[in-house]
Amino acid sequence: MNEMFFSPSFLEMLVRLVINLVVTWFIIDRLYYPKSKRRDFYFTFMLISIAIFFIVFFMIFVLEEMKGKTSLGIGIGLFGIFSIMRYRTDAMPVREMTYLFVIIALSLVNAISEGVPMVELGITNLIFLVAVWFCEWRLQVLPSKIVQYDKMDLIQPDRKAELIADLEQRLGLKIIQVEVGSVDFTRDMAMVKIRYRGKRTDGDISHELKLTKDQLKDF
Numbered sequence: 001m002n003e004m005f006f007s008p009s010f011l012e013m014l015v016r017l018v019i020n021l022v023v024t025w026f027i028i029d030r031l032y033y034p035k036s037k038r039r040d041f042y043f044t045f046m047l048i049s050i051a052i053f054f055i056v057f058f059m060i061f062v063l064e065e066m067k068g069k070t071s072l073g074i075g076i077g078l079f080g081i082f083s084i085m086r087y088r089t090d091a092m093p094v095r096e097m098t099y100l101f102v103i104i105a106l107s108l109v110n111a112i113s114e115g116v117p118m119v120e121l122g123i124t125n126l127i128f129l130v131a132v133w134f135c136e137w138r139l140q141v142l143p144s145k146i147v148q149y150d151k152m153d154l155i156q157p158d159r160k161a162e163l164i165a166d167l168e169q170r171l172g173l174k175i176i177q178v179e180v181g182s183v184d185f186t187r188d189m190a191m192v193k194i195r196y197r198g199k200r201t202d203g204d205i206s207h208e209l210k211l212t213k214d215q216l217k218d219f
Contacts, residue, residue: 013057015118017050020110023125024049024103031136032099035143041096048100049107056111102132142176142195149192155180167194174198 028045092100106128113121147167149155154163164175173196181191 016057016110016113016121017053019118019121019125020049020053020107023110023129024106026129027099027102027106027132031132035136036095038096041099045099045103049103052104052107053111056108060112102128142197144193144195146181146191146193147171149190150188152183152185152188152190155183155190155192163192167192171196 024046028042032045033042106125109124110121113124116124149167151163151166153159154166160178164178167173167178168175171194173194175194175196177195179193181193183190
């Protein structure tokens with residue numbers, strides 16, 4: 001009777017899904033989010049992980065005529081789709097793009113590892129966790145923000161110390177590094193990227209690398 005409702009691979013799918021969700025959640029919640037504080041990417045990563053897992057699993061395990069023939073092709077095709085999309089609505093920072101790649105790869109591994117014992121699958125997931133943890137711990141990436149700066153006389157290279165002091169006083173942050181980007185002399189404005197010591201908060205950071213025409217008009 002149960003076979004009328006559930007396929008033989010349904011229990012295996014549930015186990016693999018739980019493993020995938022737990023590992024993905026740990027990577028996002030414990031390794032990615034504490035530094036970035038980006039709830040939008042938290043949302044994106046979790047849902048993409050679930051979506052990729054189900055798409056690949058049902059294409060491989062439910063469609064019997066495709067089993068063993070197109071596993072690699074489907075995986076490569078999914079990567080191709082996301083590389084074409086490239087999240088054109090917003091520019092994705094390199095760190096977030098790397099996490100997205102890891103999440104997709106993890107979901108693919110957990111979905112298409114047919115015949116792999118659960119112990120080996122667990123070790124594979126553990127390797128993912130250790131690799132991400134080691135990189136986060138070793139690199140210690142400083143939080144950054146991009147600000148619109150109005151004191152054009154301070155963006156000169158020989159006045160960098162004054163620029164940092166002014167930004168620290170106005171922002172209340174301990175600034176470690178400053179990079180001056182695009183400069184608009186007609187509006188007396190420069191885009192300055194700073195790296196600072198401290199923790200990010202949700203309202204603390206602007207992720208825009210450039211301003212739109214409408215924003216420039218408003219400025």
